[in-house]
Amino acid sequence: MRKLKAEVIHNLIAAHPTSKEVDFIVWISRYQDSAGLVRGVYYKSVCEELQISPQTFYNVLRGLEVKGVIEVSKDNTYSGDWDIRIIDNDYSKEPVRRGQKADNYLDMGKEIFYNREFFQMKAKEKLMTMLYIMIAGAGSPNYHIGTQHFVQKYTAMLAVKRRALQNYLKSIRKFFAIGMKGREYWISPLRRKTGKDCDHTDRSERAKHIAASLCRRFRLDVGKAFAIICGLVEQYTYKVSVDLEPFFIKSIRDLLSRRNGSADPRKWHHREINEKFLHKIFREHLPEEVILY
Numbered sequence: 001m002r003k004l005k006a007e008v009i010h011n012l013i014a015a016h017p018t019s020k021e022v023d024f025i026v027w028i029s030r031y032q033d034s035a036g037l038v039r040g041v042y043y044k045s046v047c048e049e050l051q052i053s054p055q056t057f058y059n060v061l062r063g064l065e066v067k068g069v070i071e072v073s074k075d076n077t078y079s080g081d082w083d084i085r086i087i088d089n090d091y092s093k094e095p096v097r098r099g100q101k102a103d104n105y106l107d108m109g110k111e112i113f114y115n116r117e118f119f120q121m122k123a124k125e126k127l128m129t130m131l132y133i134m135i136a137g138a139g140s141p142n143y144h145i146g147t148q149h150f151v152q153k154y155t156a157m158l159a160v161k162r163r164a165l166q167n168y169l170k171s172i173r174k175f176f177a178i179g180m181k182g183r184e185y186w187i188s189p190l191r192r193k194t195g196k197d198c199d200h201t202d203r204s205e206r207a208k209h210i211a212a213s214l215c216r217r218f219r220l221d222v223g224k225a226f227a228i229i230c231g232l233v234e235q236y237t238y239k240v241s242v243d244l245e246p247f248f249i250k251s252i253r254d255l256l257s258r259r260n261g262s263a264d265p266r267k268w269h270h271r272e273i274n275e276k277f278l279h280k281i282f283r284e285h286l287p288e289e290v291i292l293y
Helices: 006-014 019-028 043-050 054-066 123-137 147-158 162-174 202-217 224-236 245-260 275-285
Strands: 003-005 037-042 070-073 081-086 105-107 143-146 176-180 184-189
Touching: 003 006, 006 019, 006 105, 006 123, 019 043, 019 054, 019 081, 019 123, 037 043, 037 202, 043 054, 054 070, 081 202, 105 123, 123 143, 123 147, 123 162, 123 184, 143 147, 147 162, 147 184, 162 176, 202 224, 202 245, 224 245, 224 275, 245 275
Parallel strands: none
Antiparallel strands: 003 105, 037 081, 070 081, 143 184, 176 184
């Protein structure tokens, strides 16, 4: 569910995050469930993807937690893994169906949020970009505001001087058409830069993250097991009314316990995953009432 609610964007702006903190929110938004939760966030994966050091990863985690943007928890059973929830980004109780447009949110599935040009910008340039794309997506593609009001509003919002704000405007021109007319700024996203959807789907992005997390947590074969789990997650993503991940965790633990004749992970010497067997156990754990017909 690659969406960030308007409230999250405004909370992020008010938190005055660093550039790497913005990058982390963009990255983690790709893999969240409907409640804004991402389980099994592995520090090495984040460091590799965002090209940051382990120390920067921990600084980002602490910074965003202190600023009230994310909630962080850790199960010490899984070394290096974190469960992270984006605060105020819960869609689990809202009647949003696939293909239905929700009001006032930022679509993080756009190609721009995978674009190196975006990640190379300064933190507040990224935030302005996210804000104006969200405004355009909410039905105001030609955002306009009086020049004096613009300066007053955004120097206060971003806690910067007028000169810095003008420099930000110049930088984001790579993604927006920006002009002045009748003492107003007119800001419109360039469709060729901001309107294109990423090649990856919500379903495939989340499936890949779940599969990678489970392979790491249960020490499974990254090749075969990853493909099996990924395929089953994709198969059931739109067929159930609940989050799939907890059921796959239970199913894999059950499968390995049966296969090794013990519920103790320390005695699991055989960790191969059979697709038909996993599917069978998964259906045993999945309540019939959550399946959508």
